[in-house]
Amino acid sequence: MTACPTGIAHTYMAAEKLTQAAESLGHEIKVETQGSIGAENVLSDNDVREADGIIIAADKDVDRSRFVGKRVLAVGVAEGIHHPERLIERVRSAPVHEGEGTGAAAEPGGGKERSVGYKALMNGVSYMIPFVVVGGLLIAISLALGGHPQADGGLVIPDGSFWKHVNDVGVIGFTLMVPILSGYIAYAIGDRPALVPGMIGGWIANTGALYDSKAGAGFIGAIVTGFLAGYLVQWIKKVKVPRFVQPIMPIIVIPIVATTTLGLFFIYVIGKPISWVFTHLTSWLGGMTGSSAILLGAILGLMIAFDMGGPVNKTAFLFGAGLIASGNQTVMGMCAAAIPVMPLGQGLATLVRRRLYSEQERETGMAALFMGVFGISEGAIPFAAARPAQVIPANMLGGAVAGAVAGMAGVTDAVPHGGPIVAVLGAVGGVPMFFLAVVIGTVVTALTTVTLVDVAERRKGGAAEAGAAVAGNAAVVGDSAVEPVVVGVGAGGGGAAGGGVAAEPRTVGAVVPAGERAGGDGTEGEGAGGGGIEGDADDHTDGGAAGTEVLSGYLTERTVRRQLVAGEKEAAIREMAELAAGTGRVADVDELVRVALAREAQGTTGLGEEIAIPHAKTDAVTAPVVGFARSADGIDWGSLDGTLAKLVFMIAVPQEAAGDEHLRILALLSRKLMDGDFRARLQGAEDEAAILRVLGEIQ
DSSP states (O other): OEEOSSOSHHHHHHHHHHHHHHHHHTOOOOOOEEETTEEESOOOHHHHHHOSOEEEEESBOOOOGGGTTSBEEEEOHHHHHHOHHHHHHHGGGOOBOOOOOSOOOOOTTSOOOSOHHHHHHHHHHHHHHHHHHHHHHHHHHHHHHHOEEOTTSOEEOOTTSHHHHHHHHHHHHHHHHHHHHHHHHHHHHHOGGGHHHHHHHHHHHTOGGGGTOSSOOHHHHHHHHHHHHHHHHHHHHTSOOOGGGGGGIIIIIHHHHHHHHHHHHIIIIIHHHHHHHHHHHHHHHHTTTTSOHHHHHHHHHHHHHHHSSSHHHHHHHHHHHHHHTTTOOHHHHHHHHHTTHHHHHHHHHHHHTGGGSOHHHHHHHHHHHHHHHTTOGGGGHHHHHHOHHHHHHHHHHHHHHHHHHHHHHTOEESSSOOSHHHHHTTOEESHHHHHHHHHHHHHHHHHHHHHHHHHHHHHHHHHHHHHHHHHGGGOEETTEESSOOOOGGGTTTTSSGGGOSOSOBOOOSSSSOTTOOTTSSSGGGOOTTSOOOOOOGGGGSOSTTTTOOBGGGTBOGGGEESSOSOOSHHHHHHHHHHHHHTTTOBSOHHHHHHHHHHHHHHSOOEEETTEEOOEEEOTTBSSOEEEEEEEEEEEOOOOTTOOOEEEEEEEEEOTTOOSSHHHHHHHHHHHHHTOHHHHHHHHHOOSHHHHHHHHTTOO
16 A cells, blocks of 8 residues: 555555566565545455555555554555565565554654654644634624624624524534544544543533633643543553453443543643633733733733633633723723734735645635634634644734734724624724734734744755755654655645545655645645646647657647756756747746746655656646656756656646646656656657657556
8 A cells, every 4th residue: 555645646656666566576466545536446355355464655644454464564655666675575574463553653664754743633633624614604604694783882693593503503613623623633643542532631621610710721722632642542552451351442441541531630630720820810911901001912912812712812802801891991902903813814824825735724724714804713723733833923923913003002892702893893992993903913923924834844845855865765854754744734635635634644755755745736735626637629639740649638749858958957947837838828937937946945846766747736827738858967856866857747737727637647657657668768769759659658
């Protein structure tokens, strides 16, 4: 079984290499590929039953439950590409899989994976996102369509009305999102027995009344309970028990013991400090009411933005809401300006720098923008949970700026709610300055977020190159290998159809482009819902002297060059873009080059084996186009196997194209390029027509 986070090139390269190696060694082999277009050549029960061993060359979690009782060798996808013969020999002595979970560590020599903590966090975030989006949008829609403005500027949905019921459904979604986050973090660590303690622990964390706190611990508490539950279950699994007890351990003993232990531990040990923080923060804020309004606004904005529903956020919010009755509405005005900044800022960030986000993240960003308008700060939680080191500081900075501006201008709010909606309904005093505060805070959050995320990604890319120089074909930096840079809520984002986040990415191996991310701007990372191809009819008739149709007609004689003039990567990309422009499908060569180079900045598209496949998804092209050129001396493309790129393919598709044809083309191309004889004939072809005839073998 082969799989990589992007689900394209390396999934199929590994499959082809393993198939070739097995045939050369005289073995029968069947390889299941789990790519962006779904699982193909799926292993049946009979296949598994008859197999002498199972090789999993994958950089993301795959379900191993069907392999119980079989010898299983788990390595990174790079091992499947570089050392297939060695894997086939090693699997004969691999340990028997006993069903201890879906995420066992890779075998030695297979490259390290990303930390278990990272994978678990991404798993929880991926399952949480639908609850955030559904709950938040239903609440916002019900307020917009069913809410009735009150004399004090508030918005109330009448009890028993249709929209009240819609609102209630949305509230349920929001209530469940925290236990879901906790539960699936625990599941990624401890497998199914950890799901119940994780979810119940998350519910307890979010219910402050259970530990005498007016505010629950929110999503940060859910992360804590998720990890505690997962590792607690792992520890319990190691306890030796009598054989007759073993069958009931995963369904009765472990869930009950872990749930009870975790629940009581949170209530009696962790919950008390949370209650203490809430109480003392409230007292501290009470002592600041006579201080500078700008300073107080900045502090309240920081607190509102910190945990979005947790004790720090709730302390600031309830402090402002409590002062309304005493006639002081300025404190709530500061809070109201800060409340929408996080979802609005994170949503804006996905629009400002689309390449940094997966397709699902961009969709979540649009939902966050909508939630921000209605003052639903939880819309930013998926981003904060996925990238806390970048997103939380950016949120706090934007919230502080918004609160300070509102405090300086004396903005007031007569209702315990925030966001533009309260200003539209007349609850806010000083509306122009309120909106100015929100806009400034939003822009600060968005720009800070993209800057921090971009810096983090560049550091990962640089670390990948450094690791490659040290570790060769299985370069590893710290706990993460140098293959993909998986970005957030999505990191795991472009696995199955539609660029979802459901895959828990593991970055193992060495030859996958370091900047590839699921569902991202790069063609390989797009899910099955994106990047479809509709070519021009004339391009299907000019496939060379022999009339060969190559890659569904997207590569033609006009997009083939025998020898590149360029001797370095950037110039080669520009030359390839100008070559593609000869088809009339490129509206802006400079923009195509810019997007392709931005993709390279995330990580090299040099795949090794003297191959490079730069690619771009941009509206600079009006229809999909594929170009090919050779380099006699080779170009330093930063390939992790150290080879110079002599076979260069460039793929460009429109930003909003539909369908998954280009993914299938990439899969076919990746498989065929693993054939050394095919590469040799491609190198030796005398002219464009001969090159097209060789490329026409890709079926």
